[in-house]
Amino acid sequence: MATFGAISLLVALILAAYNLVVGGFALFAIERKWQLGIPPARLADTARRAGITTFFGVSAAMFAIYWLIFKDDFSVYYVLQHSNRALGFWYKLASLWAGQEGSLMLWAWLLAFYGFILRITHKADVKLHAYAGVILAAVQVFFLILITFVSHPFLPTPGIEPGQVIADGNGLNPLLQYWEMVIHPPMLYLGYVGFTIPFAFALGALMMRYPGEKWIKITRVWTLVTWIFLTVGIFLGMHWAYAVLGWGGYWGWDPVENASVMPWLAATAFFHSVMIQEKRGMLKSWNVWLIFTTFILSIIGTLLTRGGLVSSVHAFAQSAIGYWFAVFLGIVLLTCIVTYFLQHNHLRTDHHFESMVSRESSFLFNNLILLAASITILIGTLYPVISEAVVKQKVTLAGPYYKIVELPIGLALLFLTGVGPLLAWRSTSLKSIRRNFIAPLIAYWVTAIALIIWGMRPLNDLSDCFAWVDFSLAAAVIVAIISEFYRGANVIHKQSGKDIFSSAYELTARNTRRYGGYIAHLGIVLVFIGFAGTAFNKNIEQELNVGDKLELAPYTLVVTGATQDSNDNYDSEFVLLDVMKDGKKVFDITPEKRLYRASGEPQTMPSIHSTALWDLYVVFEGVNPDTGQPIIKAFLNPLVSWVWIGFLVVILGTGLALIPSRKPQAAAVRSAQ
Amino acid sequence: MIDQTGLILGIVLAVVFLAYIFWPENVFAAQRQKTRLEYLEERREQLYENLRDLNFEFKAGKYPDEDFAAQRAQLEEEAARLLAEIDILRNRA
Structure with a gap:
């Protein structure tokens, strides 16, 4: 075979x-x-x-x-x-x-x-x-x-002779023995690989001097489907990292994670800015380069991680193929540059930006911010390579760099998520701004003041400050999205007499692209609310014997015992803990430690109890060899489930945007007249 | 270690592929460059959609009357130019 x-x-x-x-x-x-x-x-x-x-x-x-x-x-x-x-x-x-x-x-x-x-x-x-x-x-x-x-x-x-039977293989990496790892890599690859298709169409359209924007319509489904796969891949990767790696978080700015998010950001910029090309025939060169960049970033990501240029905790398969990817990258880049140089006059546009306060401008700012995010992540990922080349010392940029750089970028994106849909194409008047921004502004300040009354002190700590702005902006964007649905549904309600919810459904069905997009934006807001929760993470590590207690407000964890289990693949040890709140047992939790037989490698399996407000995340780190007591690390991570729900809403909204819109006959006839 | 069954299966696969690729037939989709008229017709559909969106957003109360009138006038002017060129090209054809 x-x-x-x-x-x-x-x-x-x-x-x-x-x-x-x-x-x-x-x-x-x-x-x-x-x-x-x-x-x-x-x-x-x-x-x-x-x-x-x-x-x-x-x-x-x-x-x-x-x-x-x-x-x-x-x-x-x-x-x-x-x-x-x-x-x-x-x-x-x-x-x-x-x-x-x-x-x-x-x-x-x-x-x-x-x-x-x-x-x-x-x-x-x-x-x-x-x-x-x-x-x-x-x-x-x-x-x-x-x-x-x-x-x-x-x-x-x-060294194997024909017919010789080998007792057993070395086994699968224990980190991969989790249900999400069956789905996560294919999803991620479907995303990475899928960007080849819009890239091929964009380069082909440029080579043949394709007239018009129809190639974008043809590739739109490809881009969106690919983007959904990459989003699902990233989501599953985050969830896997959270559920398996045992460090209490879901995003560690590891090069492999960064490699997946860079093309995602560039592709997000692309399918926002193509709307300007479709609507107004503008930004043609920009869009072509955005899709080139997305594809190139997919290859760079592979070069960085698989080629061994930078080390990663989960680049499972490194080898010397880096040189091949470098050569391929060079050829791709050269082809893109030469084709663009030869054909760029085909991408001239008759339209130009008329105002900085317009929907086109908001899309452009959104693009610049997404690209800034992508480039700063690339710099952070490449920094060990750059520093080694320049100062002969490998310096790795860790969490603090990304926190300082990416948090303001993320908040700016969240701001534009709310602002963009409220602006008019071409130019927005002051009167229009007053009309559309009043409700989101009220939501922003009501939330901001309420959070301060509730106890947040944004001036005391940078994390608190970001979280405060994040929650307030999230409230404003949610109000902006709801008002878009409400106003649209109200038009249909007045025309057809249907109730407001049926009208909202009809509205979405008539323009799945726009309203599916708004639902995806809503998901992004939920994800950002979840991200803000990390500002309030708490953790504690303690050696515990049976009957010992560990306090992590509002919970008290009490060790009730330990147990063991085994199957053909691995042996497990569990620590049994009762979780008490206000003196009463509310649930139990059983963190696990495995030893895989084929590879002899250990693996911790955290036990997680999720609620809408927070996750209790407990890890059995092993037994102290001196005292013989189990070491337990517990985390209280606020709003993590909002991240997962947010991702699901993003995927749902984007999937909805893929469904063809239902066009009301009367409107089409009216416009054609 | 080359196993003969694998080798034969591989060769069979290659032969089937070659037969599919070079199977003689006269029906194949021809390539054709899109005309300027087709491009303008696509653009017209887009302009109609832009007009529909603008009307809807106005009805939804997003724009004051004067903003709506100005935007509609710009779109209609663009559509008029486009329709004129379509007419010229159709007449020539």
């Missing part, structure tokens, strides 16, 4: 190369109107078909690697390194992305899958799809070269 997998990969590489070379030649021949023995359009179609079959080639290789994993064929080195016999179905599935070779294979397969969809939907615009297909094939060739010749997943285990 390893031979079949290796041949399938090689066949897929040849087919992708055919798509690139012959497809590229056919496009050139069509542009030059060359008469060939075979019509260039027919040649281009064979290239498209080669692109389609690439997907089946990589799928055959995927089938082969999974066959080997599920058959426990440890004669293949990758299977030996990342799987073992006792591993359950889902974790065997996850072992594909536990290592470098498997991760790249998943990347190549997802890319081929996206390419398959792109190539079978070519009739939407045959020429544009042909250009995009060739550019995509170039990216596919790079990844397939990498997994065929550099990081091959089907290599045999060294």
Whole structure:
């Protein structure tokens, strides 16, 4: 089966190369109107078909690697390194992305899958799809070269004779043995890889001097779907870090985390600013560079983490492929610059900004802030490399740098989330500002004053100050969003006589893009409320014997005992704690420590009790070898569940924005007249 | 270690792919450059949508009368220019 997998990969590489070379030649021949023995359009179609079959080639290789994993064929080195016999179905599935070779294979397969969809939907615009297909094939060739010749997943285990049976594999990294790790990496990859499609369309549209903005409409679904996948991936990654790593937080500014959030920020900027291009035909060059940047940041992220340039707590698969990614990055960058230089006159616009106080300007500021966030994160991530090159000393920028830099950026974004929809296109008059901003302003100041009365002291501490502004802004933005829904629903209510909730539903159905977007904004506000909660985190660490107490207001934790469990994969030790409030037991909590049999590696599994106000997060850190007593660390983390709910609302809103709007017939007819 | 079954399966796969790619057929989608007229028609649809949005937001009470009138006039002027060019191109065609 390893031979079949290796041949399938090689066949897929040849087919992708055919798509690139012959497809590229056919496009050139069509542009030059060359008469060939075979019509260039027919040649281009064979290239498209080669692109389609690439997907089946990589799928055959995927089938082969999974066959080997599920058959426990440890004669293949990758299977030996990342799987073992006792591993359950889902974790065997996850072992594909536990290592470098498997991760790249998943990347190549997802890319081929996206390419398959792109190539079978070519009739939407045959020429544009042909250009995009060739550019995509170039990216596919790079990844397939990498997994065929550099990081091959089907290599045999060294020193194994034919027919020799190996007792067991080394097993899956314990950190990955959590249900979210079955979903998180594929989601993240679907996001990263998916940005190749809008990139291919943007570069293709620029190369062929595509007239108009329809390419944006074609790629909009791709961009949004990809963005949703990346958002889900980031969300699951945060939740996994919180539930498994045992340090009490969900975001540590680790390079791998940063690598995922940089393209996310750039893509967020892109799908906001394309609205200006669609509506007003402006910012064409800006948008093209935003999507180039998003794709380039995806590659930079991979280069940074997989290439071993910067170290990460969860870059599971580092190797020397960094050089390959650096070369690829160089080629991509050069292609983008040369194409833009040759074709930039095609991106001229007839419209210009008319006022700094307009919806266009708010989108532009939003873009600049998102890009500033992306660049400052990139600087923070790259700082160890830069400092080593300049002062010969590796300096890592940790939490305080990001706190100082990213918190004001985040608050500025939150501010624009509320302001943007309230402004008019082209220019907003003072009268209009007064009319639309009064309710959010009242909400802001009522919340700000209420928080001070409640006990917050924003001038005493920087964290408190940020949290105070955050909560107040969040209230203002929520009021702004609700007022948008209310005013729109009221128009329908007056026209149709439906109640206000049915009218709000009708409103959303008529313009899913806008109102789905507002729901996504609401989710972002909830996430920001959750983020502000970190200003009030508390934790305590203590050695506890049976009957001992640990105070973490409003709770008292009492150790009632310990227990053990085991299965084929690992042995567990639990500490049993009663959680008391006001002298009464309210629930119990059982933090766990595991020892995995195949790898011999330990793993803590925190026990978390969530409420809308806070999480009680308890970690069993192990036993003190001197005293024999368990060490318990407990955290009280306010508003964490708001972050998770916020993410779900963001995903829901963005998903809603993907559904086509229902157009009222009467309105369409009225406008056409 | 090359296993023969894997090798044969791989070759079969490659042959099937080649047959699909080069299967002789005369029907394939031709490539065509979008015309200026098509572009203008797309732009017209967008302008109509912008007008619809503006009307709706005005009805929702977001803009004072004078702002609405000014914005509507700008959009209508742009639409008029566009429709005139569409007419010219259609007549030429």
